[in-house]
Amino acid sequence: MTTIINAVSGNGLTQTVDGSGIIKVQSNGSTTNALAWINFNGVTTISINSQYNISSVTRNSTGDYTLNFANALTDSNYAVAGSIVNNNASDGWCVKSSGTSSAPTLKTTTQLEVISSSTSGTLVDDISFSIIIFGN
Amino acid sequence: MANVIIYTNSNGGVSICIPTGEVSLEVVQTKDTPTGSIIVDDSTLPQGSDAQFFDSWVLNGSTVTVDQSKALAQATTQLNQLAYTEASHRSSKLGAGLNNVLSDSDWANLLTTARTALSSATTTQALLDAIAPIQTAITANAL
Numbered sequence: 001m002t003t004i005i006n007a008v009s010g011n012g013l014t015q016t017v018d019g020s021g022i023i024k025v026q027s028n029g030s031t032t033n034a035l036a037w038i039n040f041n042g043v044t045t046i047s048i049n050s051q052y053n054i055s056s057v058t059r060n061s062t063g064d065y066t067l068n069f070a071n072a073l074t075d076s077n078y079a080v081a082g083s084i085v086n087n088n089a090s091d092g093w094c095v096k097s098s099g100t101s102s103a104p105t106l107k108t109t110t111q112l113e114v115i116s117s118s119t120s121g122t123l124v125d126d127i128s129f130s131i132i133i134f135g136n
Numbered sequence: 137m138a139n140v141i142i143y144t145n146s147n148g149g150v151s152i153c154i155p156t157g158e159v160s161l162e163v164v165q166t167k168d169t170p171t172g173s174i175i176v177d178d179s180t181l182p183q184g185s186d187a188q189f190f191d192s193w194v195l196n197g198s199t200v201t202v203d204q205s206k207a208l209a210q211a212t213t214q215l216n217q218l219a220y221t222e223a224s225h226r227s228s229k230l231g232a233g234l235n236n237v238l239s240d241s242d243w244a245n246l247l248t249t250a251r252t253a254l255s256s257a258t259t260t261q262a263l264l265d266a267i268a269p270i271q272t273a274i275t276a277n278a279l
Binding site: 038044045046047048051053054055056057058059060061062068070110111120122 | 140141145147149151152153154155156158159163164167168169178181187188190191217220221
């Protein structure tokens with residue numbers, strides 16, 4: 001359940017209120033605010049600096065992390081954005097998949113698996129992940 | 137010190153689940169980790185150089201230790217990757233008509249020394265110490 005405030009063309013604001021503590025701000029039914037976000041240090045035992053709607057982060061291996069959502073999302077067609085901080089300019093991060101044309105390994109309404117790696121494909125830890133999720 | 141949830145993952149390694157505090161630890165354990173996971177204080181997990189070999193951690197009962205043979209394999213892979221990086225770097229400098237800071241023989245000697253030190257290492261700190269001169273040389277050569 002979620003509290004929803006929706007701006008509807010020609011109809012002003014509609015709202016649905018509950019006690020979930022989760023809010024969606026919508027424009028004609030499309031949610032415009034982040035459904036979840038997190039900033040964490042991915043080294044060793046992980047330290048979580050701040051977050052919204054994330055219940056835990058699991059470190060699966062070096063550079064491989066699963067984000068677990070506190071409240072399930074409506075569907076898995078959400079958008080993922082973010083950044084990492086590292087002293088190696090060639091590092092990057094992405095949603096994990098088994099190949100360039102493969103579906104994500106784990107991108108569901110309750111979990112998202114992300115990896116960070118060097119240009120050679122070697123998984124590496126990074127000190128500051130910022131990940132934001134938008135969707136309906 | 138904080139409570140974390142650990143379990144053996146499908147690769148035979150250890151996964152660590154860190155709760156954010158958004159929901160209770162018990163809810164996280166039920167919702168986000170598989171059956172059989174256990175709650176431990178993170179101060180009981182491997183520290184120092186052992187912590188840097190996370191992919192070599194193994195869970196025995198409620199204790200996490202480092203599998204030294206896995207750690208050796210991990211360190212060897214790291215050394216090989218460093219050697220590949222340096223080889224590419226040296227090749228590009230030669231292609232550009234530039235001299236490498238480190239001579240070929242000095243570089244070869246460094247690699248041999250590192251591989252020998254790796255093979256005789258019995259601790260994770262010794263593994264790190266074996267690789268360190270290679271990393272230092274690469275950083276110097278990158279200039």
